[in-house]
Amino acid sequence: MRKRRSLAMNLDAVAEKAGVSTSTVSRVLNNLEIVKSSTRSRVLKVAEELNYHPNLHARSLARGKSRILGIIVSNMENPFFLDIYRTLESDAHAQGLEVVVANTDYRSEQLLASVQLMIGLRVAGLAVIVSEMEEHLIQTVANSRIPAAFYDVGTPQKNITNIRVDYRKGIKKTVSYLNALGHRRMAFVGHHSTLVPISERRKTFLESVHRCSPSAEAKIFAGPDGLDGGRQAARELLESGFRPTAILCVNDLMAVGVMRELREEGLQIPKDVSVTGFDNIKLAEFCSPPLTTNHIPREQIGHIIFQSVLGNGREEYDTGREIVIDPELVVRDSTGVAAKS
Amino acid sequence: MRKRRSLAMNLDAVAEKAGVSTSTVSRVLNNLEIVKSSTRSRVLKVAEELNYHPNLHARSLARGKSRILGIIVSNMENPFFLDIYRTLESDAHAQGLEVVVANTDYRSEQLLASVQLMIGLRVAGLAVIVSEMEEHLIQTVANSRIPAAFYDVGTPQKNITNIRVDYRKGIKKTVSYLNALGHRRMAFVGHHSTLVPISERRKTFLESVHRCSPSAEAKIFAGPDGLDGGRQAARELLESGFRPTAILCVNDLMAVGVMRELREEGLQIPKDVSVTGFDNIKLAEFCSPPLTTNHIPREQIGHIIFQSVLGNGREEYDTGREIVIDPELVVRDSTGVAAKS
DNA sequence: GTCTGCGTTGCAAGCGTTTGCAGAAATCGC
DNA sequence: GCGATTTCTGCAAACGCTTGCAACGCAGAC
Known part of the structure; x- marks a missing residue:
């Protein structure tokens, strides 16, 4: 002893x-x-x-499983991730499950560490809401046999569901809405990234603009995610000399950053330039002017993820599928008819 | 077998x-x-x-302790909490500790559950950043012998540090700043609460206003936390018929909500009414107009909390003390000279 | 007064690690 | 080549809990 x-x-x-x-x-x-x-x-x-x-460790060990839902997100600062996390949390609590979250901060070594953590914890289910993920890591999760759901990454597998938002549809709709308002010079503000889903957005934007009016001009700008990233991209745009009458942003946070910088420059929104976003976060409603954006149903996404990882099989969404969500245009005051140049 | x-x-x-x-x-x-x-x-x-x-559970069990920092916050939606959490997380990771967070959503049964969870997990240290906490629960934590730090709640004890922000100082400074700009009719927008630290803020506000100019008018309004809460409080204010030339808000999120509602009403900021906040969250810089606010050093608070719960004793901040942080006024564009009425 | 059956309780193995101690293997000195 | 060290490795107990199975006590049936 x-x-x-x-x-x-x-x-x-x-x-x-x-x-x-x-x-x-x-x-x-x-x-x-x-x-x-x-x-x-x-x-x-x-x-x-x-x-x-x-002692919960002893309990999990004895029971051979834990009642924990693991959640990995890129960045809780972005309300998009935060809202999904919150929905997952409340679904989990409703079933008596605890939740463990990990932020990756877009850093791949953090992602790796987070995945290891979740597997080590033998979580009952795993939600991975990050913007990039190496194939190799996806395999690690797949091999762990833990029911998992990923957001917009890779292809679905036996124990992995993939959920993605159809940004292409949203972009097309937004472009044609702006085109109808007379905009013929547009910019897209997105993330720097070589990932397929991201670069596809840029391509879709350019195609949509040209399809609407073959003579229209379209340019791409990018920055890191977040308010600062939006501001930075807007700065580059202004310095480039390109003067779009409308700017589509890949998310609301960046859109708010863009608007801030435009205002700084003395431009008025939407009189001089229209701005749109994606997500429809709460701030979109509270900023000035309220932002025209594409609503992405984050609660719904959260519920679907929860169902697919912990839905006991008998539910509508079970693991191993691909689920696509459509965004929906919400018009507010940050967009208007194009300024005549 | x-x-x-x-x-x-x-x-x-x-x-x-x-x-x-x-x-x-x-x-x-x-x-x-x-x-x-x-x-x-x-x-x-x-x-x-x-x-x-x-298997991390088995490991913790065998080792008799876990390398986990527990964090309990009221509401991650509020960047104030989020920023502290993020700092704690990065400090923890720097030391190879994992982090488990729990949101309470201002619900006391959730707080109880969260505390139980952390104790059950035998966390190495615990940070509790919530706005209300019953004495009874504080005792539970104290009895657990887990090194802990609380934010603005109760009194320090053997294994518990208490950290608080000196809102009184901030309120006084803000009021005298506004007074100097000619404001003689002011409102304070805070939280509904009977807790001592909260009601003290209201008292401080009223006293400060009257000390600056005995004939000045001051009224109190309140709502739930967050953008919507601010908006709601502003609505009540407008409906009350009281027309302050300046509104002090207890945090930035509520201030942004207030501004939104005032704008809706056709009021201009700061021409018709000045607005101030507390916290100095990133949004304060990006909203329109940029918000005059009291900076609260959330990173510093996070570091102090981490040190005091997991600082190995040999550090400046060890458990069992009370630490007071002073806010600092940051002037931006949401405040100006009082409108002549 | 035995027997059956049921509602309660205890025994002990097992969950997957860590770790003090002792034993085995390798290395060294001469 | 042999004992003395120094590495290296294995044994088995312990961590705090769950849970299948057996055992116990007691009621009612005969």
């Missing part, structure tokens, strides 16, 4: 003080009905007195 | 395939130097092949 770590309160301590066996205490704490109610209340009283809290 | 759950990859499986004992595998995986390098590389190869990931 080794040294006894007497500090830690455990089942045995409670059992001893209550004059029963550990199994009985365990059964009481797990609400197994076979315990006589007098015993039950005595045990509960003792547990309370001793300030006992079950 | 019971049924063997053959699916789960474990140390034994690796040990067997590599022809060594589990202890050796364990030592390899923990980078204990006593292992011969040929054995070491063989084990690593097998672990890789088998796609082995150590």
Whole structure:
């Protein structure tokens, strides 16, 4: 026998003080009905007195599984990720599951560490909402046999569902909306990235513009994600000398950053230039002017993800599929008829 | 012997395939130097092949402690909380600690559940950044012997540090700044709450206004936290018929909500009414007009919290103290000279 | 007064690690 | 070539819990 770590309160301590066996205490704490109610209340009283809290690690180990939903996101600063996380969290809590989140900050070594963590924790299900992921890591998850859902990355597999938003549709719709308002010189502000889904957005933008009016001009700008990234991209745009009458942004946060920089330059929105976003975050409604954007149903996405990883199979969305979500244009005050140049 | 759950990859499986004992595998995986390098590389190869990931629950159990920092926050939607969380997370990662967060959503049963979770996880340290907490729960944490830091709640104890922001100072400074600009009719927009720290803010506001100019008018409004809460409070203010020339908000998010509603009403900021906030979140810089606010150094707070719960004792901030942070006024464009009424 | 059956409880193995200690293998000195 | 060291490795207990199975006590049936 080794040294006894007497500090830690455990089942045995409670059992001893209550004059029963550990199994009985365990059964009481797990609400197994076979315990006589007098015993039950005595045990509960003792547990309370001793300030006992079950060791969750031991529990998970003994049960051979944990009641934890793992969530990996790129960046909680972006309300898009945050909202999905919040939905997942509330779904999980509703089922008595705990949640462990990890941010990757767009750093791949952090992603790796997060995946390892989740597998090490033997999470019951895993949601990965990041913008880039190497094939190799996807395989690691697939091999772990943990039911998982990914956002817009790779192809679905046995235990992995892939969910993506059809940005192409959203971009097309937005472009033709702006075209109808007379815009013939447009810019797209997105992320720097060589990933297929991202570069596809740029391509779609250019094609859409030219399809609407073959003589229209279209240019691409990019920056890091977030308010600052939007601002930075807008700066580059202004310095490039290109003067679009409308700017499509890949998300609302960047759009707000863009608007900030345009205002700085003395431009008025939407009089001088129209701006649109994607996501329809709460801020889109509160910024000035309120932002025209493409609504992406983040709650719905969250629910779908939850269902597909922990939906017990009998649900509509089970693991191993691809699910596509369509955005929807929400018109507010940041867009208007094109300024005559 | 019971049924063997053959699916789960474990140390034994690796040990067997590599022809060594589990202890050796364990030592390899923990980078204990006593292992011969040929054995070491063989084990690593097998672990890789088998796609082995150590079970973190078993590890924590065996080690008798976990390398986890627990964080409980009210609401990650509020960048104030989010920023502190992010700082804590990065400090923790820098030390090889993992992080588990829980949101309480201002719900006390969620707070209770979160505290239980953290204790059950035997976290190495606990940061509690919530706006309300019952004495009883504070005691639970104190009894758990886990090093903890609380934000603005209760009094410091043996293993608990309390950190708070001196809102009174910030409010006084803001009021006298506005007074100097000629404002004599001011409103304060805060949270509904009977808690001492919150009601003290209201009191401080009223006193400050009257101290600056005894004839000045001051009124209090309140709403839930967040953009919507600010908007709601502004609505009530407008409906009350009170027409302040300046509105102090208890945080930036509410201030942005307030501005939105004022604009809706056709009021111009700061020409018709000045608005100020607290926190100095990123959005304060990006909203329109950029917000005059009281900077609260959230990064610093995060670092202090981390130090005080996991600072190994030899650091400047150790558990069991009270630490007070002063806000600092940042003037932007949402404030100006009072409109002559 | 035995027997059956049921509601309760206890025993002990097992979950996948870590780690003190002892034993085995390799290295060295002479 | 042999004992003394020094490495290296394995054994087995421990971490705190769950849970299948067996055992116990007691009621009612006969």
